[in-house]
Amino acid sequence: MTDNRVERFIESAKRVGATVEKTENLEEAVKYIADKAKGTTLVPVTPLVIRYGLKALLQNAGVEVLNKQFRDGGQFPGAGVTFSNFAMADTGTVVLESTDENIRLATTLPERHFIIVDPATILVDNLAAAAPMNALHEGNAPKFIAYITGPSRTADIERVLTIGCHGPRELYILLVENISSDLMEN
Amino acid sequence: MATDMTYKQSVDIAIGNPKLSKALHLFGDAYLIARENAFRGLNFEEMRTELAAIKDEVRVRRKELLADFIKNAEAAGSKVFIAKDTKEANEYVIRLAKEKKATLIAKSKSMVSEEAHLNKALAEHGIRAAETDLGEWIIQLAGQRPSHMVMPAIHMFKEEVSELFSKEAGKHLPAEIKALVDHARERLRKEYFNADIGLTGANFLIAETGGIGLVTNEGNARLCATLPKVHVVFAGIHKLVRNIEDAIKITQLLPRNATGQLLTSYVTWIRGGVSADGGQKEQHIVLIDGGREALYESKACQDALRCIQCGACANVCPVYQTVGGHVFGSIYISAIGIILTAFYEGLDKAKEITRACIGCRSCVAVCPAKIDLEEIILHLRNEVTKIYGMGAIKNVAFKAVMKNRSLFHSMVRAASKLQRPVTEKNADDPGRRIIRHLPLHFMSRDYTEWRNLPAIAEKPFRDQFDSIVQKVDKPICRVGFFVGCGADFVYPEVGVSLTKVLNSFNVEAVFPKTQNCCGIPALYAGDTETGEFLAKQNVEAFTEAQVDYILCICPTCTMAVKRDFVNRLADQPQWAAKAVALSLKTMDASAFLENVLGASAKMRAVRSVKEITYHDSCHLKRGSNVWTEPRALLESSGHRIAEMKNSDRCCGFGGTYSFLSHPQISKQITRDKVETIQATGVKTVATDCPGCMIMLKGAVGKADPTIRCVHTMELLAETLEQK
Ligand code: SF4
Ligand code: SF4
Numbered sequence: 068m069t070d071n072r073v074e075r076f077i078e079s080a081k082r083v084g085a086t087v088e089k090t091e092n093l094e095e096a097v098k099y100i101a102d103k104a105k106g107t108t109l110v111p112v113t114p115l116v117i118r119y120g121l122k123a124l125l126q127n128a129g130v131e132v133l134n135k136q137f138r139d140g141g142q143f144p145g146a147g148v149t150f151s152n153f154a155m156a157d158t159g160t161v162v163l164e165s166t167d168e169n170i171r172l173a174t175t176l177p178e179r180h181f182i183i184v185d186p187a188t189i190l191v192d193n194l195a196a197a198a199p200m201n202a203l204h205e206g207n208a209p210k211f212i213a214y215i216t217g218p219s220r221t222a223d224i225e226r227v228l229t230i231g232c233h234g235p236r237e238l239y240i241l242l243v244e245n246i247s248s249d250l251m252e253n
Numbered sequence: 254m255a256t257d258m259t260y261k262q263s264v265d266i267a268i269g270n271p272k273l274s275k276a277l278h279l280f281g282d283a284y285l286i287a288r289e290n291a292f293r294g295l296n297f298e299e300m301r302t303e304l305a306a307i308k309d310e311v312r313v314r315r316k317e318l319l320a321d322f323i324k325n326a327e328a329a330g331s332k333v334f335i336a337k338d339t340k341e342a343n344e345y346v347i348r349l350a351k352e353k354k355a356t357l358i359a360k361s362k363s364m365v366s367e368e369a370h371l372n373k374a375l376a377e378h379g380i381r382a383a384e385t386d387l388g389e390w391i392i393q394l395a396g397q398r399p400s401h402m403v404m405p406a407i408h409m410f411k412e413e414v415s416e417l418f419s420k421e422a423g424k425h426l427p428a429e430i431k432a433l434v435d436h437a438r439e440r441l442r443k444e445y446f447n448a449d450i451g452l453t454g455a456n457f458l459i460a461e462t463g464g465i466g467l468v469t470n471e472g473n474a475r476l477c478a479t480l481p482k483v484h485v486v487f488a489g490i491h492k493l494v495r496n497i498e499d500a501i502k503i504t505q506l507l508p509r510n511a512t513g514q515l516l517t518s519y520v521t522w523i524r525g526g527v528s529a530d531g532g533q534k535e536q537h538i539v540l541i542d543g544g545r546e547a548l549y550e551s552k553a554c555q556d557a558l559r560c561i562q563c564g565a566c567a568n569v570c571p572v573y574q575t576v577g578g579h580v581f582g583s584i585y586i587s588a589i590g591i592i593l594t595a596f597y598e599g600l601d602k603a604k605e606i607t608r609a610c611i612g613c614r615s616c617v618a619v620c621p622a623k624i625d626l627e628e629i630i631l632h633l634r635n636e637v638t639k640i641y642g643m644g645a646i647k648n649v650a651f652k653a654v655m656k657n658r659s660l661f662h663s664m665v666r667a668a669s670k671l672q673r674p675v676t677e678k679n680a681d682d683p684g685r686r687i688i689r690h691l692p693l694h695f696m697s698r699d700y701t702e703w704r705n706l707p708a709i710a711e712k713p714f715r716d717q718f719d720s721i722v723q724k725v726d727k728p729i730c731r732v733g734f735f736v737g738c739g740a741d742f743v744y745p746e747v748g749v750s751l752t753k754v755l756n757s758f759n760v761e762a763v764f765p766k767t768q769n770c771c772g773i774p775a776l777y778a779g780d781t782e783t784g785e786f787l788a789k790q791n792v793e794a795f796t797e798a799q800v801d802y803i804l805c806i807c808p809t810c811t812m813a814v815k816r817d818f819v820n821r822l823a824d825q826p827q828w829a830a831k832a833v834a835l836s837l838k839t840m841d842a843s844a845f846l847e848n849v850l851g852a853s854a855k856m857r858a859v860r861s862v863k864e865i866t867y868h869d870s871c872h873l874k875r876g877s878n879v880w881t882e883p884r885a886l887l888e889s890s891g892h893r894i895a896e897m898k899n900s901d902r903c904c905g906f907g908g909t910y911s912f913l914s915h916p917q918i919s920k921q922i923t924r925d926k927v928e929t930i931q932a933t934g935v936k937t938v939a940t941d942c943p944g945c946m947i948m949l950k951g952a953v954g955k956a957d958p959t960i961r962c963v964h965t966m967e968l969l970a971e972t973l974e975q976k
Contacts, residue, residue, distance in 0.1 A: 079515070083515075138446075142442045142446060143439075143442065157515065159515075160520075166527050166528065167528060168479065168527065168528040171475065171479045171527075172479065175475045176476075193501050193504065193505060194501060194505075196501065197497055197498045200501075200522070201496075201497055204462045204464065207325060207524075208525070209329050209524055209526050209527045209533075209534075210464060210522065210523070210525065210527070211478075211522070211523050211524075212521070212522040212523075213519065213520075213522075214516070214519060214521070215518070216515075216516045216517065216518050216519070216520075217518055218518065219470070219471055219472040219518055219519075220470050220518050221388075221471045222404065222470075223386070223404060223471075224409075224414055224430045224433055224434065225276070225409075225411055226276075226280050226283075226407065227430050229430055231434070231435075232387060232434055232438060232470070232471035232472060232473070233385065233438060233441065233472040233473040233476055234471065234472025234476075234519070235472075
């Protein structure tokens with residue numbers, strides 16, 4: 068891409084404390100996750116998870132996968148793994164359509180969140196997201212869309228930046244090419 | 254003094270606690286740097302102009318947009334309730350909770366719920382509200398209210414937090430920030446799981462989609478909106494925007510301006526009742542008027558509803574930094590807090606804080622919604638005065654004296670004689686006397702121990718002007734000189750200097766004798782009637798003079814002639830046109846020299862380099878956007894400027910503010926300024942405002958008599974004389 072938005076995305080995401088890894092393919096990403104994920108790992112079932120058999124891939128790599136009844140996975144599950152819809156280069160933000168409750172639980176409760184992003188879905192900036200955001204809001208069905216920019220943080224005590232308040236303490240963004248360039252699916 | 258004891262005591266207590274003020278200063282400094290970085294490469298001016306336009310259109314179309322929002326939210330399964338006041342809003346939530354047999358509500362941050370005292374109302378019905386935002390939880394445990402809109406517990410220190418958490422947990426928790434945050438993470442997680450209802454605020458309500466948006470960092474709002482089976486959105490009606498694009502534009506400004514972040518960790522867009530625990534969530538949206546309609550309808554104040562609650566107006570406010578949000582505010586704090594308090598809680602509640610603003614316009618400069626906060630505050634102060642009066646001292650001074658030009662002027666002359674027995678030689682400025690104790694009819698005692706006060710000049714500028722020989726030959730233009738009280742009666746030498754400087758560029762100065770005080774002191778004190786009277790007097794004087802330009806050497810006077818005369822006389826056609834004509838010709842002397850005459854380019858010959866530092870007067874920089882001009886003039890006339898830290902931070906003067914209404918706050922703000930001047934190590938501080946000179950000469954003089962404080966025009970005249 069001419070506007071080096073992938074590089075800009077990586078830089079912006081790192082600046083806010085996310086870990087960003089370019090991986091060759093999904094297998095390599097899975098290996099990376101298996102290496103870092105500890106404890107119960109929430110993997111919500113989504114079209115891309117089914118298409119790529121992500122649950123089996125993770126299980127085969129030794130990850131302790133839970134993919135239903137997340138509310139029983141404890142109040143502090145170890146990890147959550149999801150794909151994403153798209154991302155934005157200017158702020159290092161990943162966007163995840165999270166209307167399904169399991170996606171929300173897998174991205175809010177765990178200590179670590181691993182999110183797989185296809186670099187083809189990185190938009191140049193936040194304004195460019197208006198079109199896909201409008202498309203996601205077509206019709207009038209209930210919707211929950213999450214913008215995630217780095218790990219959870221607070222500065223509420225003495226204005227000192229502290230990572231890991233109520234959301235994941237660690238955010239891993241894994242860039243994997245040719246996953247899906249469709250901004251509407253995850 | 255008009256202030257009641259409890260308020261005055263709260264000011265004294267705040268000032269007696271320098272730890273808080275120090276923390277707020279450090280925060281203010283760090284904030285400015287973070288903010289600057291966050292806006293790098295972006296055009297803040299353009300962005301905020303656009304935001305203001307968006308919000309203004311929402312104001313005009315609010316009924317239609319609200320109807321759209323309700324229709325679309327309902328189509329997605331939400332229930333929307335419009336509450337005319339916070340009481341109705343609370344009742345709705347209580348009713349809902351009872352219907353659901355709910356005993357616990359997990360809350361993320363909602364300022365409106367503070368406004369509604371929702372937690373207390375719930376508790377009265379046996380329903381517990383668990384605040385989950387870290388700062389809000391700390392405040393809840395302490396039984397206090399937020400002292401900042403973005404960082405509610407900014408006034409607390411880790412030791413206090415550790416004490417609160419330890420008490421709640423029944424075990425000792427160390428005063429270590431990371432450990433305290435971890436404790437909150439663990440402790441509050443239970444609340445989301447156990448709560449029957451999750452309650453959040455909303456940063457925007459999107460008419461086109463029927464969805465809401467939440468801009469947060471900690472992640473608690475997402476949990477509140479996810480785990481409990483019922484989601485209540487508790488928000489003010491003014492959070493409406495037209496569409497997603499508008500909302501995105503808000504997210505581009507809000508985090509950058511609030512905390513210097515490009516975006517918060519989370520922006521969450523929710524529409525309708527999403528899935529929950531195998532079923533579908535119930536979503537109730539409670540939209541509260543609570544005074545907002547009245548604010549929308551107030552022509553003078555309506556811009557305040559453009560506010561996106563970034564908190565920046567507090568971060569930069571010298572009064573906030575000195576006394577904190579608990580004193581300088583109510584539920585909402587600082588500049589915007591004054592206005593919202595007046596409308597949401599009543600003018601009576603806002604009466605003291607409208608007077609606590611020093612008028613420095615720092616808030617106006619950083620507001621991402623382009624709200625002229627200072628002007629609105631001034632308007633409210635006038636309302637307060639209309640209803641509650643303004644206290645005996647000011648009444649006498651402004652009404653009886655100011656209106657009568659010759660009485661005022663002769664009284665000042667008399668004061669110059671009266672003060673003689675009490676003045677003493679000033680080491681910094683031989684020949685100039687300073688007052689130890691003030692003429693009684695002007696100021697009260699006791700405020701001189703921390704600064705020298707200037708003596709009234711023996712011969713005001715108005716009595717000197719005729720004897721100045723102007724060396725001009727076929728002048729290129731004639732300028733009317735609006736001298737202003739400070740230069741007229743205290744520093745007439747500044748006026749003499751300006752005349753010399755103008756003459757050296759072959760410009761003739763004209764001094765209309767019937768000019769009077771610009772009226773700002775009266776106006777700031779809340780006396781509109783006198784303000785209007787003085788505007789007319791001056792408009793007449795300068796219209797008759799038929800000059801090419803009108804120059805001021807006091808930035809507050811510049812603002813008065815350029816902006817306030819026009820506003821004050823707008824409803825009177827026979828005056829309005831004249832005021833506008835004068836406004837167009839009026840500017841600050843530095844701006845005239847640089848922008849009209851191109852003076853710095855013409856002075857380039859000067860060699861000798863003197864080191865000085867420069868203090869930006871609030872009203873010059875933020876009132877007239879003039880700050881490069883004096884620097885260019887000074888540098889081209891042989892001065893090297895060693896910039897002080899925060900050169901545009903208020904010096905604490907604020908006219909009668911520092912003498913009558915809030916000398917204690919003023920003193921602290923001035924002390925900061927003196928310290929930054931001293932830190933440069935330079936022995937001359939230049940400024941373009943006689944008001945700042947009164948403050949700086951007085952306070953710097955006490956702290957270090959070897960530091961000289963001068964008006965830019967004086968330095969220019971000195972250089973030209975040497976040539
Ligand atoms: S004008 Fe200055 S003192 Fe008044 S509220 Fe704004 S920043 Fe504070
Ligand atoms: S008034 Fe302006 S600066 Fe103050 S909180 Fe609102 S938007 Fe921010």
